[in-house]
Structures are given as C-alpha cells and as structure tokens.
Amino acid sequence: MKKLGDKAPAMLSIAVDVQGPEWPSRYVKEFAVTYPVVVDRANIFAGAVLGRRVIPLWSLLDENGVLMASRAAGPGRKTFQTLETLLARPPVPVGKGGPAGGGTRRDFEESVRAHPKNLGAWVGLIQAVLRSDGLAAADATANEALEALPEEKTLYMIRADLALRRGDKGRALAALKAGLELDPEDWLIHKQIWCVEHPERFYEGGVDDGWQRKTIQDERSRKRKDCIKNPKKSRDS
Amino acid sequence: MMPRMGILLGVLALGAGLAAQDDVQVSLTLVGGAPVTGTGSFDGQIWVPTRWAAKALGLEIKAKAEPFQVCHGEICFPAPASLFSGSGERVELDGLIELVGGEIVSFGVDLEQGRVAYTVKIPDAPSATGLRAVKVGEQVPDLAFEALKGKDIQLSDFRGRKLLIVNWASW
Numbered sequence: 399m400k401k402l403g404d405k406a407p408a409m410l411s412i413a414v415d416v417q418g419p420e421w422p423s424r425y426v427k428e429f430a431v432t433y434p435v436v437v438d439r440a441n442i443f444a445g446a447v448l449g450r451r452v453i454p455l456w457s458l459l460d461e462n463g464v465l466m467a468s469r470a471a472g473p474g475r476k477t478f479q480t481l482e483t484l485l486a487r488p489p490v491p492v493g494k495g496g497p498a499g500g501g502t503r504r505d506f507e508e509s510v511r512a513h514p515k516n517l518g519a520w521v522g523l524i525q526a527v528l529r530s531d532g533l534a535a536a537d538a539t540a541n542e543a544l545e546a547l548p549e550e551k552t553l554y555m556i557r558a559d560l561a562l563r564r565g566d567k568g569r570a571l572a573a574l575k576a577g578l579e580l581d582p583e584d585w586l587i588h589k590q591i592w593c594v595e596h597p598e599r600f601y602e603g604g605v606d607d608g609w610q611r612k613t614i615q616d617e618r619s620r621k622r623k624d625c626i627k628n629p630k631k632s633r634d635s
Numbered sequence: 636m637m638p639r640m641g642i643l644l645g646v647l648a649l650g651a652g653l654a655a656q657d658d659v660q661v662s663l664t665l666v667g668g669a670p671v672t673g674t675g676s677f678d679g680q681i682w683v684p685t686r687w688a689a690k691a692l693g694l695e696i697k698a699k700a701e702p703f704q705v706c707h708g709e710i711c712f713p714a715p716a717s718l719f720s721g722s723g724e725r726v727e728l729d730g731l732i733e734l735v736g737g738e739i740v741s742f743g744v745d746l747e748q749g750r751v752a753y754t755v756k757i758p759d760a761p762s763a764t765g766l767r768a769v770k771v772g773e774q775v776p777d778l779a780f781e782a783l784k785g786k787d788i789q790l791s792d793f794r795g796r797k798l799l800i801v802n803w804a805s806w
Contacts, residue, residue: 407797410788412780414804419783421805426783436780436788443778444802447769455802461795463774485797490713490772491702518776525779586804593806600806 401478405485407458409433414441414453416555416574416590417562421601439562440555441586442521451584460489503530514546517553524556533564551577551584562594570594661728662752663691666740670752675728681751685719685726692757694735698723707735707757712772728753736770 411433413422419437426435444450448457448468456477457468466484471477503526509519520543528536537560544553554577561570571594578587592599592613599606659677664670671691675683689696695706696714703714703723718730732739736758743752769775777791790798 407799408793410790410793410798410800412800412802413783414802415806419781423783425805434788435783437783438780438802443775443780443800447775447778450802453802453804457800457802459775459790459793459798459800461797463777463790463794463798465769465771465773465775466797467771481799589804589806605806 402482402485405482407481407485411435412438412443414438414444414586415593416440416558416570417593418559439559440552442552442555445555445584445586446517446521446552451581451586453586458484460487462489462491464490503527510546517547517550520547521552521556528560533560536560537564549580551580551587554580555587555590558590567594658749660748660750662750663688663728664752664754665692666754666756675751676725680730681728682720682725683728685724688726688728688731692731692735692737692755694731696726696731698726705731705734712770732757 411426411431413419413435415422415437416439418439422435422437425431438444444453444455444457448455448465450468450470452470455468455470458466458481460466466487467480469477469480503523506519506523506526509516510523513519520539524536524539524543527539537557540553540557540560544550544557547553554573558570558573558577561567561573571591574587574591574594578584578591581587592610596609599609659675659681660672661675661681661683662670662672663683671687673683673687673691675681685696685698688694693707697704697706698714698719699722701716703716703719705712705714712734714731714734718727718734719725720727729739732753732755738756739753740756741752741754744750775790777789779787779789782788
C-alpha cells in the first residue's frame with residue numbers, strides 16, 4: 399500500500415470467526431496490524447451482502463460505498479495490479495436504490511412490521527436488540543426472525559454467534575449445521591463447524607491441514623455410501 | 636466462473652476455419668422464454684446489436700455516451716466502454732450477461748451454418764430494499780461491525796475514500 403502513496407485506499411480487515419475476537423486479536427497483535435480490524439461473526443458482509451462462501455476475500459468500495467470489485471484471492475502481484483487499475487477510477491454517482499442498513503432500533507422494528515420477509519431489517523433489529531437489551535433478548539428476536547425466514551442461513555449464523563457468546567456450544571453447532579444444510583457448498587460454515595467441534599486442530603500449534611484433508615475425504619466417502627444406500631433420499635435432498 | 640462462450644467458439648472456429656468478422660446467427664433464449672434470433676459477428680468474441688440484446692434479455696442499456704450503464708429492474712450497473720463497439724451500436728454478449736450476474740445455462744454451436752444458440756438465466760431483478768447480494772456497481776449496505784479495539788465501526792465511517800476490505804479468519 400505504501401507504493402500507492404496518496405492513491406492508497408483506507409483499509410478494513412474483517413475476521414469472520416464465529417467464536418468472536420479472541421483468536422483474531424492474537425494475530426492482530428502478532429503482526430502489529432495498524433488498520434481497523436473488526437469481527438463479523440455471522441459473516442454478514444461476505445456471506446449475505448456479497449454472497450461469497452470462501453476466504454480470503456478482498457473487496458474494494460469507492461468513495462460512495464459502491465462495490466467496485468470483489469475477489470477470492472490473497473495478496474500478490476496480480477491483486478496489486480488489479481487494485482492499481484481500480485483505484486484510478488472515479489467514484490460512481492449514486493443514483494437509484496440507495497443503501498439499506500443503518501438505523502435505530504425503532505427504524506428496524508417498524509421495518510420488520512412492514513416487511514417481515516426483509517432479512518436486512520431483521521439483522522439490523524437483532525444487532526440493535528443485542529446492543530440495548532443483551533443476549534437473551536437478541537436470541538428471542540433471532541428466533542422470531544427464523545420463524546419469518548426459516549430458509550435464511552445468515553439467521554442461523556447469527557443464532558450460532560449468540561449461542562457461542564453464551565457458551566452454548568451444542569446450540570451453536572446445531573445452528574451452524576442447519577445453515578450448512580441450507581447451503582451445503584458454503585465452505586465458511588463448514589470450517590466454522592470444524593473449528594467449534596475440534597478447536598485443537600486449529601488453535602494448538604497451528605492449523606492442521608492434513609486433518610482437514612482427511613476429514614473431507616471421510617465426509618465425501620460417507621456421503622457416497624449414504625447415496626448408494628438411500629438413492630431416493632439423496633435425489634430429494 | 637462461466638467460461639466465455641466467445642473463447643470456446645473461437646477455439647472451435649479455428650478448427651473449422653471460420654474467419655473472424657463472419658456474420659453469425661445468434662439465438663438467445665431466456666430460461667422459461669421463447670428463443671429470439673438476431674445477427675451478430677465474431678472476432679474471438681460474439682458481438683450483437685445493443686438494442687436487440689437489451690430487448691432479448693429484458694435490460695435497459697445506455698450506450699450512446701459515457702457513463703455507460705446497464706439496468707436490470709431498479710438496479711443499474713456501470714458498464715466498461717470495452718463492452719461496446721461502433722458508438723454503442725454493438726455489445727459483447729458474454730460480457731453483458733456476466734455484468735448483470737446472468738448464467739449461460741447452455742450453449743450450442745453450428746459452425747457450418749454459422750449459428751450459435753444461448754440459453755441464459757438472469758436472476759430476478761431485486762428490490763432496492765433489504766439485505767441482499769450486492770453486485771459490482773451497487774452501494775453496499777451501511778453495516779456496523781464489532782471492533783477488536785475501540786468503538787464499533789460502520790462502513791459509512793469510510794465515505795469519501797476508497798476502502799479495501801479484506802475478509803479472513805484465524806482458522
């Protein structure tokens with residue numbers, strides 16, 4: 399970024415650890431990161447807003463908060479070249495369809511009443527209730543949201559996040575698995591499940607890639623056997 | 636990412652000796668709709684009349700002067716100049732489909748007859764309210780995040796400057 403001089407963008411690092419800030423904080427300290435780092439436990443930005451299911455992911459917004467690009471890629475020459483090109487572009491005039499998000503608890507309560515199928519309103523309301531009334535109240539709101547939108551995996555991620563904050567690992571895992579069932583290709587939810595079930599494979603002596611590869615093979619093998627035993631169930635799922 | 640059909644056609648065309656610039660009959664079917672046929676050209680990519688593509692895909696395309704835009708429902712996407720040729724009269728079909736988040740469900744080629752056939756799925760035009768998948772060219776919702784240090788951060792805190800966001804995890 400130093401090479402970009404005054405063209406350098408602002409930076410924001412978003413850790414998607416459902417378990418919260420503890421482990422991201424350690425890396426931030428170790429690498430002496432100077433730009434803002436936040437936690438998005440339910441993966442709302444990359445998962446719900448950008449519809450992405452992998453990391454690392456970089457996204458560039460222009461001066462008006464308009465999405466210019468989003469790529470699943472790490473740092474490297476190609477990424478830097480792409481960024482250099484994009485940074486030279488002027489901002490897009492903001493016209494139709496202003497941004498959702500942002501508002502008071504009352505705004506979100508009214509939104510939810512008027513538009514009970516609006517995911518953004520529910521997400522905003524759950525966050526507002528969490529800030530003002532705490533975990534139990536936020537959990538109750540999340541349950542209401544799931545009654546209105548039972549097929550929204552983001553809400554299951556939020557439920558998992560709230561459960562982990564209360565130390566309820568069982569409920570968190572159930573929520574993560576429900577989210578994964580809605581979107582079996584969501585690799586982020588998959589890894590979050592592994593992380594909660596087997597923290598020793600991630601947080602003791604580094605990430606155990608060999609274990610992950612073996613676990614994927616075992617899971618696929620189980621799935622194939624299940625497919626053979628229950629072809630109708632596999633077709634319908 | 637869907638491979639560019641123009642590139643696929645180019646590979647096939649090299650084998651069949653189809654020269655660049657030949658007229659190509661293009662059939663375009665939106666999933667659930669009837670096929671629409673027009674005449675395009677091929678030079679490694681498939682180019683079709685802009686007005687024809689807009690009508691066939693249910694889009695509104697502004698290509699007479701910059702800034703070029705392609706609108707689908709309430710949402711408009713800035714379009715690069717390279718997507719168009721001939722003062723905006725022609726548009727590169729694969730790029731247009733990709734810009735609006737469409738998917739090429741199937742693609743057929745008859746090189747002898749100089750015909751290509753696309754079946755395309757374009758997602759329903761989303762409403763402007765609510766949390767939904769945002770595409771390039773759209774404003775991102777003003778989300779708030781829990782900061783590791785200090786007070787919560789909102790995306791609008793960064794307005795007025797380009798913002799590079801990196802998503803990662805400790806695992």
